[in-house]
Amino acid sequence: xxxxxxxxxxxRHAHGxxxxxxxxxxxxxxVTTWVVLTVAGGVQAFQARAxxxxxxxxYPFLSWVAVALLxxxxxxxxxxxxxxxxxxxxxxxxxxxLAGATSGQTTLIALLDAGAQALTGAVAGIVLDLAALPAVAxxxxxxxxxxxxxxxxxxxxxxxxxxxxxAVALLSCAVSLRRVSLTPLGVAQRVPQPGLSWARVLPVLLxxxxxxxxxxxxxxxxxxxxxxxxxxLVGLLAGAFAVFNLVGPLLVSVLGRVVGARARSVETLxxxxxxxxxxxxxxxxVGGISLVTFVAGCLSVTPxxxxxxxxxxxxxxxxxxxxxxxxxxxxxxxxxxxxxxQASRVLDSRERYRTxxxxxxxxxxxxxxxxRETWIPLVVTMGGAGALALLIVSPVLGLLRTAPVGVVWFxxxxxxxxxxxxxxxxxxxxLVEACASR
Amino acid sequence: xxILTARxxxxxxxxxxxxxxxxxxxxxxxxxxxxxxxxxxxxxxxHVLAGxxxxSAGSxxxxxxxxxxxxxxQRTRLRRDxxxxxxxxxxxxxxxxxxxxxxxxxxxxxxPRAAATERAGGLLRRLGLAGxxxxxxxxxxxxxxxxxxIARALVGRPKVVFADxxxxxxxxxxxxxxxxxxxxxxxxxxxxxxxxxxxxGVARWCDRTLAMRDxxxxxxxxxxxxxxx
Numbered sequence: 001x002x003x004x005x006x007x008x009x010x011x012r013h014a015h016g017x018x019x020x021x022x023x024x025x026x027x028x029x030x031v032t033t034w035v036v037l038t039v040a041g042g043v044q045a046f047q048a049r050a051x052x053x054x055x056x057x058x059y060p061f062l063s064w065v066a067v068a069l070l071x072x073x074x075x076x077x078x079x080x081x082x083x084x085x086x087x088x089x090x091x092x093x094x095x096x097x098l099a100g101a102t103s104g105q106t107t108l109i110a111l112l113d114a115g116a117q118a119l120t121g122a123v124a125g126i127v128l129d130l131a132a133l134p135a136v137a138x139x140x141x142x143x144x145x146x147x148x149x150x151x152x153x154x155x156x157x158x159x160x161x162x163x164x165x166x167a168v169a170l171l172s173c174a175v176s177l178r179r180v181s182l183t184p185l186g187v188a189q190r191v192p193q194p195g196l197s198w199a200r201v202l203p204v205l206l207x208x209x210x211x212x213x214x215x216x217x218x219x220x221x222x223x224x225x226x227x228x229x230x231x232x233l234v235g236l237l238a239g240a241f242a243v244f245n246l247v248g249p250l251l252v253s254v255l256g257r258v259v260g261a262r263a264r265s266v267e268t269l270x271x272x273x274x275x276x277x278x279x280x281x282x283x284x285x286v287g288g289i290s291l292v293t294f295v296a297g298c299l300s301v302t303p304x305x306x307x308x309x310x311x312x313x314x315x316x317x318x319x320x321x322x323x324x325x326x327x328x329x330x331x332x333x334x335x336x337x338x339x340x341x342q343a344s345r346v347l348d349s350r351e352r353y354r355t356x357x358x359x360x361x362x363x364x365x366x367x368x369x370x371x372r373e374t375w376i377p378l379v380v381t382m383g384g385a386g387a388l389a390l391l392i393v394s395p396v397l398g399l400l401r402t403a404p405v406g407v408v409w410f411x412x413x414x415x416x417x418x419x420x421x422x423x424x425x426x427x428x429x430x431l432v433e434a435c436a437s438r
Numbered sequence: 439x440x441i442l443t444a445r446x447x448x449x450x451x452x453x454x455x456x457x458x459x460x461x462x463x464x465x466x467x468x469x470x471x472x473x474x475x476x477x478x479x480x481x482x483x484x485h486v487l488a489g490x491x492x493x494s495a496g497s498x499x500x501x502x503x504x505x506x507x508x509x510x511x512q513r514t515r516l517r518r519d520x521x522x523x524x525x526x527x528x529x530x531x532x533x534x535x536x537x538x539x540x541x542x543x544x545x546x547x548x549x550p551r552a553a554a555t556e557r558a559g560g561l562l563r564r565l566g567l568a569g570x571x572x573x574x575x576x577x578x579x580x581x582x583x584x585x586x587x588i589a590r591a592l593v594g595r596p597k598v599v600f601a602d603x604x605x606x607x608x609x610x611x612x613x614x615x616x617x618x619x620x621x622x623x624x625x626x627x628x629x630x631x632x633x634x635x636x637x638x639g640v641a642r643w644c645d646r647t648l649a650m651r652d653x654x655x656x657x658x659x660x661x662x663x664x665x666x667x
Contacts, residue, residue, distance in 0.1 A: 352530075359529070
């Protein structure tokens with residue numbers, strides 16, 4: 001109980017200047033909750049529409065595909081926000097340890113911090129969701145817009161969503177705390193992260209095997225009914241995304257080594273070394289949006305397919321709209337994620353920024369290095385994913401000979417998304433300047 | 439010949455006088471220890487001498503250049519090119535191996551990478567760190583990390599090296615070893631050295647010691663030739 005009282009007193013006496021990270025963390029939790037509620041509202045609406053007579057059954061399935069696509073970037077953002085709460089706290093928690101707080105008490109204080117911010121963010125997310133519903137309802141699917149009532153979730157699902165956001169926050173906070181070992185001497189030591197193993201490639205082979213089995217057993221699966229078939233497909237997709245996230249950091253690490261070895265400027269050298277030193281955190285900024293870029297790229301041909309076809313056949317148009325929408329949502333998630341990740345990194349490195357600045361390092365160099373560690377992997381992974389997707393669908397594009405509406409739409413969304421992520425990376429500049437000249 | 443001359447330095451924070459009419463000269467290649475209790479103004483003096491802080495009054499002259507007449511950007515460049523810094527801790531970039539950390543000032547000044555890392559590697563070996571060039575700070579002991587910081591401070595052939603409690607985070611034996619290396623390698627490179635410390639033992643490694651109290655230099659003494667080293 002004393003830890004709870006201590007935490008409350010620390011919260012009440014927080015200085016104005018130390019509130020920026022808290023504001024960022026709460027914003028990130030709010031965006032996470034908002035996305036979860038909006039997507040869940042969409043799934044609910046499509047499911048309800050599918051139960052109407054004569055409705056296409058494919059929509060609930062497609063909405064679940066969008067959910068599978070957005071799970072990783074959403075969870076990533078929640079986790080990044082929780083890490084930010086720890087980054088800001090480690091020195092203070094170490095001092096508490098020195099003053100006699102037990103490891104359990106400091107852990108409890110950190111968890112209360114993350115939990116309180118997640119809860120505040122979740123409440124803000126609910127308000128945001130209610131405020132944005134009329135705008136979301138104007139999206140056209142199945143030839144008509146939504147009723148706000150179709151998209152509004154009941155109290156039960158909202159509570160489940162809030163609980164999920166809280167769970168991600170607390171879990172990530174606990175994992176982050178493990179990386180900061182707070183010794184009784186009051187030293188907050190960064191425990192070096194274990195390196196990446198090539199064993200991460202193994203699940204790719206397993207998943208490849210699963211796909212082969214699923215394709216060969218296609219007829220059997222169809223015999224089991226559409227629900228089971230759809231579940232297997234969504235499961236395989238989710239598996240593919242999970243594997244993508246396992247292999248991604250390895251790619252970033254290799255890319256970092258190549259960039260570091262060939263760097264001619266100190267900014268590129270720093271960016272390359274940073275990528276190979278902590279590929280997981282770099283991947284968090286670019287992974288989600290790259291994955292969605294690939295899927296949206298593959299689906300970009302669908303609006304074109306309807307041209308000249310039956311105007312009533314809106315499924316393909318809707319797939320294109322859904323893909324663009326998923327890309328936009330994942331871009332927003334990636335941008336907030338990047339902003340939060342960069343902010344917590346700046347806070348983690350505040351002492352180094354200060355000493356580098358004192359020793360005559362231009363802040364412009366530090367800014368440029370941070371920008372490069374975002375845009376180099378972003379261009380490579382997102383650009384690579386987009387180009388690969390377009391390569392895959394290029395035969396279809398050629399066959400259609402229709403104006404590549406979907407592709408232009410896709411490229412526009414992708415470029416806007418990338419620009420948003422880069423802008424978010426810039427957002428922590430004032431924080432660097434504050435840390436350097438402290 | 440004096441390389442650094444400060445006259446009539448006054449630094450006030452509200453009603454507190456952190457520096458109260460301080461005169462300091464540092465000769466080329468000379469090592470000066472600045473000692474005193476906490477709050478005596480020694481770190482403020484180091485920051486003013488290094489052009490990090492602008493004093494409320496007084497002047498700082500580096501080999502004929504008036505530091506206070508320079509713009510912020512010019513002083514940043516001067517700190518990079520003419521000064522070296524060793525802090526208590528927290529100055530090495532965790533993602534860079536030792537030789538790139540040490541080469542950083544040269545890289546920042548636009549030197550070719552191969553030449554910069556080669557020069558840094560030579561300094562690391564001189565400081566007893568042969569074989570650790572590719573290790574990152576997380577894989578080095580506290581004493582080794584401070585020696586990398588010393589290599590970084592000297593790699594650009596600075597005129598003056600400023601060290602703020604460079605042994606504060608080390609045990610006594612390692613601290614002495616590091617100080618011995620800092621003073622001798624700075625001397626070999628012809629760099630003057632200004633060390634802020636509250637450790638009386640540090641003075642034995644320096645040519646001259648300034649004792650500060652309440653923002654004033656209250657006494658100074660010169661080590662006997664050969665000193666207690």
